[in-house]
Amino acid sequence: MKSWKSLQALLVSLVMVMVVTACGGNAGSKPADSSTAEGSANSGSASGDVKITLLNSKGEIQTQLEDAAKAFKEDYPNITLEIIPVPAGQSPFEKASALYAANSPSTITMLDTGDVEKFKDRILDLSEEKWMSDKVDGSTDLTTFDGKNYAFPLSIEGYGFIYNKAVVDKAVGGSFDPATITTTQALGDLFKKIEASGTGALIVSPMDWSLAAHFLPLAYAGQSADKAAVNQFITDLQAGSVDLASNKVFNGLMDTFDLMKEHNIDKASPLAGTYEKGPEVLGKGEVGIWFQGNWAWPQISSFDTASGAYGFLPVPISNNTDDFGNTQISAAVSKRLVLDKEKSTTEQQAAAKTFLEWMVYKEKGQDFLINKANIVPAFKNITLEPKDPLAKSIQAYIAGGKIEESMSALPADHWSKVGASMQKYLAGAADRATLAKEIQEYWTTVK
Structure with missing residues (x-):
């Protein structure tokens, strides 16, 4: 895992990009170097093609990648270029x-950050x-x-509670200020106000990757603003x-999850939901x-009736506004592209x-990243301003x-194994003590 100072440098660099925006192989065959890549690609193989x-592991941009x-x-x-979905x-x-x-x-594989090292002997060095x-x-x-360096940093992604501003404006009787949600109590009150206005408070998507690759890791990352302490x-x-079971941040996060369970529109059948239902x-x-x-x-926008007015709220872990995590959203470079060197030709x-x-x-490539796939790029030369509200919120x-x-460097099986435990908790088939025990048992098996 990289140090917090490295992340700070990454974020500072990205902010500088935003300022600019606001202002304006066969085994044994020799891999092609970057200086000849375009020429070799244009000349192609002996047949000219x-x-x-x-391999695409971001299913939500499958169509965009095909385009x-x-x-x-x-x-x-x-x-x-053929796009193969995971x-x-x-x-x-x-x-x-x-x-x-x-x-x-x-030829190209889209991996999660933590998986790159496992393939480093089979993929190309991209340092040059x-x-x-x-x-x-x-x-x-x-x-x-x-x-x-063995991977191309595809995107910076962030996550938290996405809110539909039109809905929450109606619930609070005016213009909703996201800065007011800094505690678990404030979040619970907002859920109640939304329901009182005649709308469902929220939907909890039960996919293992959402629960264990995104939600639960907030209990790890939220331990401290000091990355060394998290490590x-x-x-x-x-x-x-x-x-x-006695960890303050874990329990605080699960208190928030309990609120989510209570106000989930699918609480009668919490594991029956699908990813596709959420954006709709x-x-x-x-x-x-x-x-x-x-x-x-991309999926939310296809159903949007709120004129693109959306943003992020943090996931609070306590009723102390000053606690780390209560006013932050999670973000980092996430998906990576690696190039095969074992079976791919030069x-x-x-x-x-x-x-x-x-x-x-x-x-056209930048347009794909920014406007079509709604990706926050990890490159300083790209100054296109994102049009989507979630990228702007990040x-x-x-x-x-x-x-x-x-x-972003969790073990490869974390989301499937720990995700199953989170699903049991979501469905009421396990209590918090059991959940904590299963998570701890998982980590002691990680090599």
């Missing part, structure tokens, strides 16, 4: 591992790529091993020396709040590198120094 694949592949082909007619319920680590086991890895000089400071710290907490969890009911104004991240904007590797550069430097929190670093 190169086909590459991208990007078409736009990319317009600029590079001899390169065909099946719902399967982690990118599991799918990528299965493809390698079958000797058919994708052109975009390395334009990346946001600190954005490759977690994917650099022995002085070599030590994880070390202590692995050593079995943490009593999670929020966008249509059938609920006021949904716990999710900025990646959900021409395919060059074509894949060309696609990465296309996203960073070409107009930028406002960053500019205000109100960021809690996301736990």
Whole structure:
């Protein structure tokens, strides 16, 4: 995990980008270097055509990636890019591992940050790529091993409670101020006001990845603003020396989760919900709040009846406004792209590198990232201003120094195993003591 100072540097760099915006292989074959990537891709293979694949673990931008592949082909007619989705319920680590086991890895694989190191002997060193000089400071710290960077930082993502401003404005009888929600009590009062106005307070999405890759990690990251202390907490969890059941931050976060369970529109059948239902009911104004991240904007916008008026609220963990986490939202560089070197040809590797550069430097590529996929980019040279309100909300929190670093290097099976425990708790099939015990038992098995 990178240090808090590294994250601060990353965020400062991103804020500077915002200021500018506001103002204006075959095994054994030699990988193509960045200086020849575009030329090799244009010349292609002996047949003149190169086909590459991208394993996509961000299902919410599958359509946007498919459209990007078409736009990319317009600029590079001899390169065909196929987008392969990771099946719902399967982690990118599991799918990528299965493809390698079958000797058919994708040319480009989208991994979670913590998975990159597991594949470093099978993927290309990207340290000399052109975009390395334009990346946001600190954005490759977690994917650099022995002085070599192995991954392309695709996006900065943030998450928390997304609110539909039209709904909450009606609930509070005026213009809602998100700065008023800084405690668990204030959040509970807002839930009640929304319900009193005739609308559902919120929907809780029961997917294991949402519960255990995003919500529960707030209990880890929220231990301290000092990243070293957070790292030590994880070390202590692995050593079995943490009593999670008595941990203040964990219990505070679960108190908030209990509020969510109480006001969940799906509480009668809490595990029956789907990801797709969340953006629909929020966008249509059938609920006021949904716990999710900025990646959900493409889906929310397709149902939007609030004229794009949405933003983020922190997930409070106590009734003390000054406690870390009560006024911050979680954010970090999340998804990474890595390039296969075991089965991909030199021409395919060059074509894949060309696609990465296309996203960073070409107009259509930047348009895909910012306007189509609604991604907050991790590159200082990209000064397009995001149009979506969730990216803007994240930028406002960053500019205000109100960021809690996301736990982007969790073990690959964390969301599936711990997620199952969170689902039991959500459904009332386990109490808090059981949940804490199962989480602790999981960590003691992590190698």
